Amino acid sequence: MEKNKSEEFYKRLRAQLIDDTDWPxxxxxxxxxxxxxxxxxxxxxxxxxxxxxxxxxxSNKGTYTSISVMVHLSGPDEVIEKYIEVSAIEGVISL
Incomplete structure (x- = not known):
């Protein structure tokens, strides 16, 4: 069930990135x-x-760290590929 949820999320994200952004x-x-x-x-x-x-x-208490990454990418598939790689790190929340 979770895998399908991820696939749907990435499919929607890909469509949104194609519609909203001029690549690269x-x-x-x-x-x-x-x-x-x-x-x-x-x-x-x-x-x-x-x-x-x-x-x-x-964070104020030092228990969490927010990380911002600005990177030049060629298209939506690269964006999704990096999200999938980061999701393998336990405890990371993608915003």
Whole structure:
């Protein structure tokens, strides 16, 4: 059931990205992750060698880190591919 939900989500996202954006384009990802060095480094590794600009900000209590990633991509499939890679990191919330 969860897999179908993900497939539907990505199908809608892909259609929206095609309709709303002229590709290639910059895309802004926003993630919230428990403040854990390995998880944050995992996100950074996913965007290594892409020319991405990555900004991190610690929450007030320091338990979470928000991560913004601005990256130039060629199309919606690349956007979705990165979301899927990041979703493999436990505890990450994609906004």
């Amino acid at each position: 384009s910059n895309y802004l990802y926003k993630f919230i992750v428990p403040t854990d060095k390995e998880k944050i480094e995992g996100i950074n590794r996913i965007f290594d060698n892409t020319g991405a600009v990555i900004e991190s900000k610690l």
